Amino acid sequence: MRRAAEITQTEVADALGVGDSTVAGWETGLATPDPEKLPALARVLKRDLNDLFPRYGLPNLADLRCDAGLYQYEMAAVIEMKSAGPVAGAERGDRPLRDKYIPALATTYDVTEEELRRAADRSIAEAEERKKGGGEPETRAVAAAPVATGSPGSLAEKITLVLTSSYPGPQGPPSDTEIADAVNAHAGSQVITEEGVHALRTGTEESTSPVVLDGLAAFLGVSPMYFQPDDAVARQVYEGLRLLAASKKGSVGRVKGRGMGAQGLPSDAMKFVNDLVAELEEREPDADE
Incomplete structure (x- = not known):
């Protein structure tokens, strides 16, 4: 290049x-x-x-800072403190980012305050995942996508969850171009571009047409309902994708079907999940050692 x-x-x-x-x-x-x-x-x-340097997952706090080309020590001046300790702690997920620092950091990183808050939440979620043995999430410098944590809310998070959970191998997720081509083929005409897919995946665009959502669902192998604003459906698909990702990584024992109350999976579905977990554990009994 x-x-x-x-x-x-x-x-x-x-x-x-x-x-x-x-x-x-x-x-x-x-x-x-x-x-x-x-x-x-x-x-x-x-x-x-x-x-x-493509990123397939949504950014955490450190990602936003790096995308702005700034080192951590430079944040002390931005938040008007003697040290960058508050930012460093929030990036590690050790503590929440205090509200008084958010406007200055959002302006410096050229993002909205809501985008900054969501990145801070991801930093905390990633720290919790590391404590459970999930390992360090990958950064933009490495092409592999990080493991998504938590039930997805936005369209970008839903797309990212499927990409990170369904393509764990070294080849990684499909490119924006491949996704756009598949959606257009499904629709029978050009309904989205590579740039459009990137905007949806990164959250720059928060909505799209039903024909695009249908094409995305068909290509990614999920129900079209997954992309609708229904938290219960999203949680159910999230549990299923966690099971799929865990089975591919040989750590299925960590994903026991627990049920999720009134809005959770039906009892017959939970039985199927638990039976599948048991079967996979029998095949590889030492996978979680």
């Missing part, structure tokens, strides 16, 4: 404030750039950040 843009390693190094050898290390795979440098790297290579 650098050569296609007719840019030298020295020009990239100068633009990012690093040495020529550092850039050479990135290109040969011996080193990886800091996520905070990815926006500047995309700019100097004249490529869109999401095109050059």
